[in-house]
Amino acid sequence: MKLKSLPYAVHPRPNPIAAALYTLRDLNCRHIILHGPAGCNFRALRLLERDGVKIFTTSLSDLDVILGGKRKLIEVLEAVYSDFKPELIGVVGTCCTTIIGEDIESEISEVKIPSKIIAANISGCGDNTEGAIRVLEAALKLGIIDKNEFERQVEMLRFATKVEKEFGVAIPGYLPPSPGDDVSLVATEIIEKLKEGLLVILNAKKETAYLYSDVILAVNEAKKKSGGEFKVIANLLENKGLPKVREDARNILKELRENEIEIEKFSGSLDEYAYSAQISLKIAEELDFSSVLVLGIPQAIKPYRFNYSVGVSSGERTMTRLRDLGYSRVVNEESAHVNVLGSKKIVRSQLGDAIRRVIA
Numbered sequence: 001m002k003l004k005s006l007p008y009a010v011h012p013r014p015n016p017i018a019a020a021l022y023t024l025r026d027l028n029c030r031h032i033i034l035h036g037p038a039g040c041n042f043r044a045l046r047l048l049e050r051d052g053v054k055i056f057t058t059s060l061s062d063l064d065v066i067l068g069g070k071r072k073l074i075e076v077l078e079a080v081y082s083d084f085k086p087e088l089i090g091v092v093g094t095c096c097t098t099i100i101g102e103d104i105e106s107e108i109s110e111v112k113i114p115s116k117i118i119a120a121n122i123s124g125c126g127d128n129t130e131g132a133i134r135v136l137e138a139a140l141k142l143g144i145i146d147k148n149e150f151e152r153q154v155e156m157l158r159f160a161t162k163v164e165k166e167f168g169v170a171i172p173g174y175l176p177p178s179p180g181d182d183v184s185l186v187a188t189e190i191i192e193k194l195k196e197g198l199l200v201i202l203n204a205k206k207e208t209a210y211l212y213s214d215v216i217l218a219v220n221e222a223k224k225k226s227g228g229e230f231k232v233i234a235n236l237l238e239n240k241g242l243p244k245v246r247e248d249a250r251n252i253l254k255e256l257r258e259n260e261i262e263i264e265k266f267s268g269s270l271d272e273y274a275y276s277a278q279i280s281l282k283i284a285e286e287l288d289f290s291s292v293l294v295l296g297i298p299q300a301i302k303p304y305r306f307n308y309s310v311g312v313s314s315g316e317r318t319m320t321r322l323r324d325l326g327y328s329r330v331v332n333e334e335s336a337h338v339n340v341l342g343s344k345k346i347v348r349s350q351l352g353d354a355i356r357r358v359i360a
Helices: 016-026 042-049 062-067 070-084 095-099 104-108 128-141 147-167 183-196 206-226 243-258 273-287 316-325 350-359
Strands: 031-035 054-057 088-093 116-120 198-203 230-234 291-296 308-313 329-332
Touching: 016 031, 016 042, 016 088, 016 128, 016 243, 031 070, 042 054, 054 070, 070 088, 070 104, 088 104, 104 116, 116 128, 128 147, 147 273, 183 198, 183 206, 183 291, 183 308, 183 329, 183 350, 198 206, 198 273, 206 230, 206 243, 206 291, 206 350, 230 273, 308 316, 316 329
Parallel strands: 031 054, 031 088, 088 116, 198 230, 198 291, 291 308, 308 329
Antiparallel strands: none
């Protein structure tokens, strides 16, 4: 048997615990405790701090794993409230607490603080979206979200997993990484295609839209300097999603409009990138462009109907997948997730800057 023939992915995949942490952030939970070893999900925790989230850990030791971490969890919860007085605190269990069977919900009921506590015990195993769903279940119980939003979120997250397993980097077997195409070459080609007419599809995941929207700004600058035509389809609806998701959409739309860019059609919200991809394709058929630039999650959109297609996303395995799907060019915005953390305004992208250099 070879790696590529295995019925499950054998390359690294995102973590359900990290997904739970980011979902708490999207619920505007600004104080989060990871109930586990100090090093668990270290990178995700440090990055969340850039978004203004205060992160704490119960720093479980070997002995705590054997005897239980209840005492430490209660101590940290009480200390966080004593120092910061938050109205909402998130608690995320880890592989350790899951394996030893800690009942986190029961443990937090003994804490005598007035804060609402969203608590979920989450293993690092399984699809990353399941971590988000566990947090949403806890938020529903507390009345932080209603049943309609909960059901919408679950349907959306499970569909996103399905799309990623069929078309993205969660496909079975081993997916090798590969670099993106030369960004200066792609920028030159985009400017040429702009003269014939270019469709731009923003199909971004949550806050990464702050970076991918910069490409739209750069295309608009190229149009003003070199001529041409482009239209934008975007998943930037402001009235759907968790609180932070809605705020991000509002911020981006405001900045696009300040730069005289209007969205031709909306395909959905920033958390609907799996569904909005299909809506974008239907809209594209009406607009009838032969060249397309897809930003964010291009793997959800098959480029077969276009003569020229550019997929712009993050990660070297994604570049491999986009080529497999038939994109003419692929661009790796490797630092997309890191660069947008804490942003309230559109941030510069590699492709956007390359376009600006070509027209300078």
